[in-house]
Amino acid sequence: MAGLTSAAFLAKSRHSVLLLEKNEKVGGCVNSFQRDGYVFDGGIRAVENSGVLLPMLRQLDIEMELVKNDVSIGLGDEVITLRNIDSLADYQNLLAKCFPGDAGDIDTMFSAIRRISGYMDVLYGIDNPLFLDMKKDRKYLVKVLLPWLVRYLMTIRKIERLKEPVRVFLDRISDNESLVDIIAQHFFRDTPAFFALGYLKIYLDYYYPKGGVQMLPNSLVKRISDLGGEIRVSTEVKAVDPQLRQLSDEEGNTYAYKKLIWAADLKTLYRVLNLDSIEDGRIKASIVARTKAMADKKGGESVFTLYLCVDLDRQYFADIATEHLFYTPYLRGLSTAHQIGVSSKEETARSLKEYFKYNTYEIACPVLRDPDLAPPGKTGLIISTLFDYAVAREVFDKGWYEEFKLLSENTIVDILNETIYPGIKDRIVGQFSSTPLTLLREHGNSEGAITGWAFTNQEIPAETRLPRIANSVKTPIPDVFQAGQWTFSPSGLPISIITGKLAADAVRKSL
Numbered sequence: 088m089a090g091l092t093s094a095a096f097l098a099k100s101r102h103s104v105l106l107l108e109k110n111e112k113v114g115g116c117v118n119s120f121q122r123d124g125y126v127f128d129g130g131i132r133a134v135e136n137s138g139v140l141l142p143m144l145r146q147l148d149i150e151m152e153l154v155k156n157d158v159s160i161g162l163g164d165e166v167i168t169l170r171n172i173d174s175l176a177d178y179q180n181l182l183a184k185c186f187p188g189d190a191g192d193i194d195t196m197f198s199a200i201r202r203i204s205g206y207m208d209v210l211y212g213i214d215n216p217l218f219l220d221m222k223k224d225r226k227y228l229v230k231v232l233l234p235w236l237v238r239y240l241m242t243i244r245k246i247e248r249l250k251e252p253v254r255v256f257l258d259r260i261s262d263n264e265s266l267v268d269i270i271a272q273h274f275f276r277d278t279p280a281f282f283a284l285g286y287l288k289i290y291l292d293y294y295y296p297k298g299g300v301q302m303l304p305n306s307l308v309k310r311i312s313d314l315g316g317e318i319r320v321s322t323e324v325k326a327v328d329p330q331l332r333q334l335s336d337e338e339g340n341t342y343a344y345k346k347l348i349w350a351a352d353l354k355t356l357y358r359v360l361n362l363d364s365i366e367d368g369r370i371k372a373s374i375v376a377r378t379k380a381m382a383d384k385k386g387g388e389s390v391f392t393l394y395l396c397v398d399l400d401r402q403y404f405a406d407i408a409t410e411h412l413f414y415t416p417y418l419r420g421l422s423t424a425h426q427i428g429v430s431s432k433e434e435t436a437r438s439l440k441e442y443f444k445y446n447t448y449e450i451a452c453p454v455l456r457d458p459d460l461a462p463p464g465k466t467g468l469i470i471s472t473l474f475d476y477a478v479a480r481e482v483f484d485k486g487w488y489e490e491f492k493l494l495s496e497n498t499i500v501d502i503l504n505e506t507i508y509p510g511i512k513d514r515i516v517g518q519f520s521s522t523p524l525t526l527l528r529e530h531g532n533s534e535g536a537i538t539g540w541a542f543t544n545q546e547i548p549a550e551t552r553l554p555r556i557a558n559s560v561k562t563p564i565p566d567v568f569q570a571g572q573w574t575f576s577p578s579g580l581p582i583s584i585i586t587g588k589l590a591a592d593a594v595r596k597s598l
């Protein structure tokens with residue numbers, strides 16, 4: 088989405104644009120695919136607006152059909168739906184019902200969540216000014232934007248103080264580890280408190296493109312082509328020569344550039360960069376320093392995803408939850424489970440079962456948003472949980488990968504059959520899964536990361552200060568800019584779009 092955004096805005100300003108994509112189709116982490124008549128989303132399950140997506144589409148004159156995507160949260164056999172900000176009370180009551188001895192702590196947590204939701208309202212409550220035409224919209228500038236800017240600057244300061252890991256933040260409020268787990272295990276390890284607790288507000292702002300999330304990148308492809316830009320798929324960039332200002336692909340074809348925006352995994356850029364061609368010693372030194380700063384840094388957690396084709400009508404699922412459910416089958420919490428061990432197959436099997444039992448699942452059901460996304464009377468489900476790349480890698484290296492996948496798939500099916508979807512096990516007509524290794528192979532992102540750098544890195548090798556986000560697109564390499572999920576943290580779809588636009592603006596300015 089970062090590369091597509093940059094390309095679309097540059098094509099719109101009549102620059103000559105070429106976008107190179109290694110896969111057969113564009114979209115990266117925003118993709119859908121078909122299997123036996125079912126449409127599944129392979130990356131992000133629905134898209135949040137965050138004051139970014141819709142204004143971006145509008146500014147590019149892209150029309151596409153988006154349906155509202157309602158998020159549910161389930162614990163054990165209870166499910167609530169987040170329909171508006173008042174639904175926070177339903178989530179609070181659900182937790183209080185599940186943890187009756189902790190109502191006071193839950194109150195304290197929810198007053199923090201409400202306060203942070205208020206900050207999110209300021210951050211994302213208006214259309215991001217980056218996607219507005221200030222010359223055309225003077226009234227908006229004076230009436231909306233300037234008053235907002237004052238509130239924004241005050242909010243940013245408050246957010247800066249809430250960067251500690253969400254777990255540390257919640258542990259100060261409650262010593263009930265299970266309660267803290269149930270809230271915190273929705274998020275990556277060490278996710279900053281404001282980002283994690285503000286997410287409940289972001290859940291209210293999710294949409295689903297009719298036809299699958301792939302329709303979003305597809306609509307950008309069409310717009311880029313209409314504007315005269317060129318896209319070449321199945322073209323993997325294998326070398327960047329900054330002195331010659333030239334890229335090469337795996338076939339040895341070369342592509343000259345005036346300016347390059349790198350919108351993929353950042354370690355890959357520095358790996359394929361021909362450093363020897365750079366003559367200026369100072370520039371070379373800063374590139375070497377940047378490469379070193381990233382060398383031992385890790386991508387964030389990835390996901391294990393189970394795809395199910397089920398011989399049950401979509402109404403069965405609609406009666407249980409909405410199209411997008413975050414479900415925790417058991418209340419014990421993940422921190423009571425042992426780490427996944429890989430010293431023997433038996434240990435891996437035992438610890439995996441525990442890991443899956445006490446975890447939280449993101450369950451998406453495309454056919455509940457668009458009836459055309461599964462054969463009549465049938466339903467496709469996408470069920471995922473956070474998963475560590477290192478475990479999948481080790482299992483692969485030991486030769487147990489296929490067994491591990493099957494065991495994980497069947498364990499998850501058993502858990503859901505016992506809890507939220509009774510009887511589903513006997514109605515499955517197809518199943519398959521993806522792991523962090525699949526995501527690494529598909530998108531080329533280090534450790535199969537789904538939103539850039541891990542929060543557990545001692546220092547995150549990207550810009551983390553929102554007021555300085557414009558800096559995030561700069562690199563020490565002459566005429567090379569960067570965009571996407573590796574350039575700013577915390578990241579995700581809106582950051583990829585924002586940095587894509589910022590990189591396009593920087594290129595336009597420098598040209």
Ligand SMILES: Cc1cc2nc3c(=O)[nH]c(=O)nc-3n(C[C@H](O)[C@H](O)[C@H](O)COP(=O)(O)OP(=O)(O)OC[C@H]3O[C@@H](n4cnc5c(N)ncnc54)[C@H](O)[C@@H]3O)c2cc1C
Nearest residue numbers: 088089109115116130131323324351531571572579580583
């Ligand atoms: C399962 C899942 C769930 C998610 N859920 C959410 C969510 O709820 N909310 C949210 O905000 N975000 C979510 N995300 C993250 C979000 O989708 C990504 O952060 C965002 O889409 C990344 O976009 P990007 O353009 O920065 O990078 P990518 O999508 O990684 O795109 C990079 C592109 O570069 C291509 N490429 C890589 N190397 C090369 C090369 N050498 N030559 C040519 N092309 C190359 C890749 O094939 C890919 O198409 C999720 C992601 C996943 C996978």
